[in-house]
Amino acid sequence: MTGTGERPTDEHALAAAAARVLKFTLDGRELTARPGQSVGAALTDAGVRSWRHTRRGGRPRGLFCGIGICYDCLITADGVPNLRACLLPVVDGMRLTTSAPAKTPPAYDALAR
């Protein structure tokens, strides 16, 4: 959880934070993101527009509403399925996978908090 109270206000700290480059992968392909970017924004910047296929028609889907309402942009991050790319912040070293038809139910346990 991020609270209001812990924001860095120091200009140099901000500049240093902003200058960092986050590395992540999509199906093994190496990509980069700016700190604070959502997965959806980082993939869009990288020219990736879809990262899952629908269950019935196998239609490609990516960002649609962009604000967490439509669930079109679901993605698997570090093994956890069905996360909304538009809300999920990129973390350095994050491994994203596009929707490969799952043979067994994924590790939903990882989600239980």
Added chain:
Amino acid sequence: MSGQHSSAAEQTVFDVAVVGAGPAGLGAAAAAARAGVRVVLIDAGHQLGGQYWRHPDESTTDPTRLAGYRDWGEFLALRERILRHCQTGAAVHLASTHVWFVEPPAAGGGRQSWTLHLMPGGPPSRETPPRTVCAERLILCPGAYDRQLPIPGWDLPGVMAAGGVQALLKGHHTLSGRRAVVAGTGPFLLPVAQQLARHGVDVLAVCEANGLARWMRHMPVVARTPAKVSEAATYARSLARARIPYRTATVLTRVDPDASGTQVGAVELARVGPGGLVEKARQRLEVDLVALGWGFTPSLELINAVGAQTRIDADQSLVAVVDDDQQSTVPGVFIAGEATGVGGAMLALAGGELAGIVAAEAGHLERARVRALRREIGRLRAFAAAMHDAHPVPARWPQWLTAETLVCRCEEVAYATLGNAITELGANDARTLKLLTRCAMGWCQGHVCGYASASLAAGGQGRALTADDLRPLAKQFPCAPVPLAHLAGE
């Protein structure tokens, strides 16, 4: 927020809980805290601002240095006040937190406060987030999202909600395309086009489904809101400067894929002629981004959860019924912002502040301010009513659908399937239509297709859309997806 903070938040009974940190929620939280009561501000976003004041991550960008964000001075002032209240302990801000259930005060004795059941929405953290928060009174400010209508091909990647395109720009400076068309209805199309152009996107057209003639009958109302007039003038100037055609009475009738077949490549435009029928002539634009918006749909999960009464507004949105003090029909529950009627950020801000003052029981101390806020709300509501009248959803929107057009994106329910349920299976109301076709039963729970399917259900019976058509499609329990183990209380 420290771990101690969290457990303290769980044990405190707050005077006021504000849900949502957009203009209404910030206005409410700041006003209530100013009145000296204990406030908890719960928000799904990871930083203050909501959709309207979405901005880059504050760990990398100092919000006080941002330019080009609307009403930014208002936001910075509110943010500053809330930060100060959080530092003094008068207020607690729970970010990245979803409310999944609202438990009413126990009837006849027992716990007299509301209990909000919470789900952390952000990345896992070291801290233990509170599972519940209790408060005597609630101010619900859940905001709204773009209303959508299906169009053939609208599920191709590269077709986005106008608000989503804007969110990427405002929050991440990310461009969702290079050659764009912005379409739908309402004034919100203008800032989206303006911001895209400012970021270097080639905006080929803004397609407004309605003509502008209907505004003429609302001139007295418009004259009383000069800020809106100058806002419109600003947009007109920047569209003209960027040479973006503003096409009235024009709709998108189809979206086609590019050569790869996996994303948008072109759109087809048509003029809306007499009787609301689209004309035969089509124009084709090659684009890689389509931004769509047909006004807004208020988020009603929390309003339904507390059992507050709803009504259909002039724009055919289901909204909460509130009185002159922003009180809902449920004692102790106040509602502000778009959920009480779509009307924009300044109306939300005023409603939020009023709700904050009254919920903090400070109305008698701030009589002049309350009067001023009510006047402001009345003025802005009148403007909103004019706007809704001038920019209705075209009554004959289904004319551009094909049998295969998906109405429900989640469950991939085609228009023909809905038609069959209506004509063959006796689905003569929205709930039956939903349960027979799975339309609006998928991941988004009808947020995207709810308006369209309710209006098809009503149209199937040859009657106008009513609140009873929309209600079955408004989401019920849980207010946000909740893992089974979390629900179980583990």
Added chain:
Amino acid sequence: MQAPGSNGRSAAAPRGADVVVIGAGAVGAACAYFLASKGFAVHVLERGGVAAGSSSAGEGNVLVSDKVAGYELDLALYSRATWSEELAEYADRWEFEAKGGLVVAASAAAGRALLELAAGQRQRGVDARDVDPVAIGDFEPHIRAGLAAAVHYPQDAQVQPMLLTANLLKLARERGALVSTGANVVGFDLRPEAGGRRVVGVRTSQGTVSCGHVVNAGGPWAGAIAAMAGVELPIMPRRGFVLVTEPLPPTINHKVYAGEYVASTQSENLGLEVSAVVEGTQSGTVLIGSSREHVGFEAAMSLPALRAIANAAVALFPRLAGARVLRSYAGFRPYSPDHLPVIGSDARVAGLWHAGGHEGAGIGLSVGTGKLISQALAGEVTDIDLEPFSPARFAAAASASA
């Protein structure tokens, strides 16, 4: 996409019918279908929409496994045969899926009770196969370890109850039936006759329909409808909740439930009873039940009930712990105090029939009930004896206890 007015859904001009069926749920639809198939002029009157009540608030159970050896089990087996023989050609319309049931028991004692139950069911004709506890995982790979016993019921099946109801009504309309939704029944026209009264018409918000017979298929509201005819029918609502998860890859193969569920269906406890019932659907969601409470028609979500359901489900399928619940719904089972449905004519009012009180089994028992009602109403010998289901039994019980 205008609905045609020809199918009688809008207020049809009042007219006569041989049989009025009150209630367009699964049971009413099945009655309408079988009656219309026999050539009766049928008019279905429904206050809300198609399947608006209990039929849209369950899981679509077609079960033989949850019935103890007795009359209800006989009805379940009869109904099951109706599904797969007489109605086989329509199976796809209502997503009939013979997925089979798996009933499990955690403790040794519950395991013994389960195997005993299964033995009794087998004698009555149920295909019940004891499962070696070490082989339970072959049936359900994600079920918890260490279960004491399990029984596999290949006859257990599932249907989509809304599609079932709507399609049965469609088939009935094709056989001449009228279906009026939005027609709220407000009373009966009764005519005195030798030895009592006879129903000759049904008054609704859309006018009066004269008729020779009335089938009360009002589900949990059947008691209120009976009261309009001046007779008492002790059917009460018993609330249940269902949780629906996000769409998952295939996770659960059968309808899986804990053996305690059978005890729960047979219980007269008025408080909250919860037992895990878990199954996948063709849309990928997992349906999770079940709870039973007598709280009238109170539909508000109850956190204690939902928590208990979630706990029981996670205990049975630990893998579901992180699966997100997207929605939940409440429904009201038509509860009959002796756990037997009420099927047959009411001796107190000539022409009045009841088809209800199936509690949580109404979807599965609907087609058998409808077929039997059509036979009885036609004056034929019914395929199974309706005496145990007769409404008269309550009067007998009342006079015995008085």
